[in-house]
Amino acid sequence: MKSVVYFGLALVIFSIYPIYFITQEMLIDANISSKFKIEVMSVDMKNSKNSERQWLIASTQFKQHNIEFLAEDIESGPPTVKNESRLVNITIKVDKTVESTPVRQELFLYKNDSHFKYWNYTFRVKNTDDNHEEIAIVQNLTQGKIVEKQKWRVIHINENGQMNEEVFSYLDRGEHLLGVKLLQRSQQPVGFKSDILMYYPSIIFPNIYPLVTFILGILIIIVSGIFLLINRKF
Incomplete structure (x- = not known):
């Protein structure tokens, strides 16, 4: 026995x-x-030239604030053929003043010349403790497909239009639990402390x-x- x-x-x-x-x-x-109510936020895809070096690729509204997604490529400009891709600098701008640090990302021309597509997810996040809302924009800072070697950035924009950037890697993701939840909503197979689920x-x-x-x-x-x-x- x-x-x-x-x-x-x-x-x-x-x-x-x-x-x-x-x-x-x-x-x-x-x-x-x-603690957090997370909803996918609608973003209007664009394809308009702001200047010789800059293109407006998307925009959205949050409260009274206008949020623009801008692409800049000094050498050759954005892609001009469907499914063609180029590396460009992506910048987020609030009310044409507050600006994020540029991030190098791959930009595709989608459906001929109608709009661009790139790796970016935008969410409306509500803190259920104090009912404060913010926009959270998730960006991938690495081009590789190996999750363990990737790094992400979450741009938080609050109701006053103030912006702060949260950057973390796969190794230190356990200290950024909301960020990981946003990654999961962005179709990234990443767990909080372990990837077992x-x-x-x-x-x-x-x-x-x-x-x-x-x-x-x-x-x-x-x-x-x-x-x-x-x-x-x-």
Whole structure:
């Protein structure tokens, strides 16, 4: 009977590591979701030339503020053929005065000459504690596809039109929980502390392992322990 107890204990030990990270991710997500209401914000795509070096590629309104997305390419200008891409400097400007640090990003011409597309997600974020709202613009600062080597920037614009920039990498993402939640809403497979919930679910994971194996191990330990106690009495 002791061997059965050891088997149950082995199942628990074998399952506790992923169970811990799954529980941690679920608790963090529940906390962030209860504190912040996040909605995708509509952005009007543009394709208009501001100057010889600058193009307006998108704009939106937040409260009384006008927010513009500007592209600048000193050498060759923006793409001119459908699906053609070029690296340009992307800048966010509020009311034509407050300006973000330029970021080098890949810009595509979409649907002939109607508008451009690029890696950028815009959200309206409401803090449920004080009801304050802001715009959060998520940008990828790296061109590679390996998530572990990427770095992101979130531009926060509050109701007064003030802007601040939050930059973090994959390695220090655990200190930027709202930023990670915005990345998840931006279709990035990134977890808060672990990526364990980002894997494609199957019958085996996480259903059989670690959930079933953990519960089964606990049940084996409890039932075996009861039998051991009964046998000792008799």
